[in-house]
Amino acid sequence: MTNPPTKEWDLFVSHASEDKKGLVDPLANALAGFGLSVWYDKFSLKLGDSLSRSIDEGLASARFGLVVLSPAFLAKKWPEYELRGLTAREMAGGKVILPIWHNVSRVEMLAFSPPLADKLAIDSRGSTPVQIEVDVIKVVRPEIFERIMRRKAFFETQDSAPVVSYFPEEIRSSVIQHAKLSPEQVGRIRLVRAALLGAHSHSMEVWLDGFMRDSHPSREIAVWERIATVYLEYCKMSGPLTREQHMKVFALALTLSFTHDESELKNAAHGLPEDAMNKIILLHGHPVPIYDIKDDSLPHDSEGRPVAASTEGSDEDREHLSNDPPEDLVRALMKQGKPSKNKRRR
Numbered sequence: 001m002t003n004p005p006t007k008e009w010d011l012f013v014s015h016a017s018e019d020k021k022g023l024v025d026p027l028a029n030a031l032a033g034f035g036l037s038v039w040y041d042k043f044s045l046k047l048g049d050s051l052s053r054s055i056d057e058g059l060a061s062a063r064f065g066l067v068v069l070s071p072a073f074l075a076k077k078w079p080e081y082e083l084r085g086l087t088a089r090e091m092a093g094g095k096v097i098l099p100i101w102h103n104v105s106r107v108e109m110l111a112f113s114p115p116l117a118d119k120l121a122i123d124s125r126g127s128t129p130v131q132i133e134v135d136v137i138k139v140v141r142p143e144i145f146e147r148i149m150r151r152k153a154f155f156e157t158q159d160s161a162p163v164v165s166y167f168p169e170e171i172r173s174s175v176i177q178h179a180k181l182s183p184e185q186v187g188r189i190r191l192v193r194a195a196l197l198g199a200h201s202h203s204m205e206v207w208l209d210g211f212m213r214d215s216h217p218s219r220e221i222a223v224w225e226r227i228a229t230v231y232l233e234y235c236k237m238s239g240p241l242t243r244e245q246h247m248k249v250f251a252l253a254l255t256l257s258f259t260h261d262e263s264e265l266k267n268a269a270h271g272l273p274e275d276a277m278n279k280i281i282l283l284h285g286h287p288v289p290i291y292d293i294k295d296d297s298l299p300h301d302s303e304g305r306p307v308a309a310s311t312e313g314s315d316e317d318r319e320h321l322s323n324d325p326p327e328d329l330v331r332a333l334m335k336q337g338k339p340s341k342n343k344r345r346r
Contacts, residue, residue, distance in 0.1 A: 009039040010140050011098075012062035016072035023102055024068055026129040033326050034137060035144055063096075064140050069121075070102040074112050098136060100124055130332045144325070151330045154215075163259050174213045181208065181217060188221050195228035198243070199250035219327060227253045230283045237291055238273065248272050249280065256284045 011031065015024045028040040039062050067073075099121040101109070109117035122135055138145040181189070186208065193207050214220045230253040235241060241249070252268040259265075269277040282290050 008037070009062040010036045010064065011136070012039045012065045013041075013068070014065055014073075015068040016070055016076055018072040019068050019070050019102060023100075023124060023129060027133055030130055030133045030329055031136065033329050034133070034148065035325075036137065036141055064098055065096055066098045066100065066136060068100045068102050069104055069109065069112075069116070071104060071108070073102075074104065074108060098122075098139060100132065130329065134333060148325050148330060148333070151325045151327075152334055155327075155330060155334060163261075176209075176212050177215055178212045178217055181212060185211070185217055185221060188225065192221070192224045192228045195232050196250060199231060199246045200254075223257050226284065227257055230256070230280060233283050233289060233291070234276070234280050237279075238276070245272055249276070252277065252280050253284060256281065 013024065013028055024040075028038055032038045032040075097116070097119065099116060099119050100123075101121050102124040106117065122132055124132065134145065134148060137148065189207050189211060190204065193202070193204060211217045211220060227250070231250050234249050234253075235246060238249075248268065248271050252265065252272070255264055255268040265277055265281070269280070279291075
């Protein structure tokens with residue numbers, strides 16, 4: 001009986017447990033979020049696994065080892081064992097160890113390992129986990145680094161670009177950028193189409209064609225999901241509306257997706273009830289409904305208040321498209337400035 005093939009990892013994360021909360025947890029999560037395969041004990045070890053065997057397999061099958069060198073790391077034997085394994089691989093040829101200095105001095109590093117102290121390293125001081133990870137990705141997966149930088153440049157251009165109006169006949173379709181959409185995306189598009197039938201009716205073929213021409217389909221689907229949600233919620237709460245008013249509700253929700261110019265919003269809302277614009281703006285601006293129904297199906301405490309469901313252990317459902325770095329991580333990088341420049345030989 002042959003053993004199953006060992007998984008290949010982009011990165012093995014060697015660290016002391018004391019450094020998880022402040023640095024290693026967010027760093028490992030962000031690296032995995034950008035699409036790297038990361039051997040990290042919290043991701044990779046399961047109940048009943050042999051700790052030493054699992055670590056040895058991770059050390060042997062990872063292309064790089066990210067070593068978080070801290071006072072706690074230098075004082076422990078187990079992280080030192082991992083470091084020796086990575087050092088042995090590096091001595092066999094090629095760069096393997098990617099060091100991060102985390103609250104350690106040059107004197108401490110020279111006492112621990114003069115060769116390691118001489119390596120070009122990232123200093124965690126003054127850098128956030130997101131900034132550090134971009135430096136790591138640049139070495140480990142340069143193609144993902146390029147996508148991140150392109151996406152960052154796109155968002156920066158988009159955020160600063162003025163809104164320009166064109167007549168429909170002036171608009172030309174872009175080329176097909178995605179020959180195929182995922183089943184999950186197609187299902188989401190189908191639901192949006194069904195929600196907007198009667199107000200913005202098109203064949204499924206037309207809907208799919210539009211999203212296949214987008215450089216970032218999942219983001220555009222999310223925009224249309226918000227439009228469809230606002231449209232449905234307002235129509236359900238407003239009472240009977242004429243067909244023309246249904247189309248105006250859609251037009252107002254659509255307008256809100258690209259501008260908050262008051263004159264344009266008022267123009268889109270013309271012919272709707274007097275309070276329609278304010279209600280639709282509120283619906284559009286909140287991730288959960290601000291107008292809701294009473295529901296007694298949830299469990300209640302002794303004082304009659306609903307008991308919220310626990311979110312412990314939950315994780316966001318992410319789409320991983322080859323050209324689609326997660327927007328939240330890219331925007332976090334934008335807020336925190338350029339990638340870390342604290343990379344230096346001490």
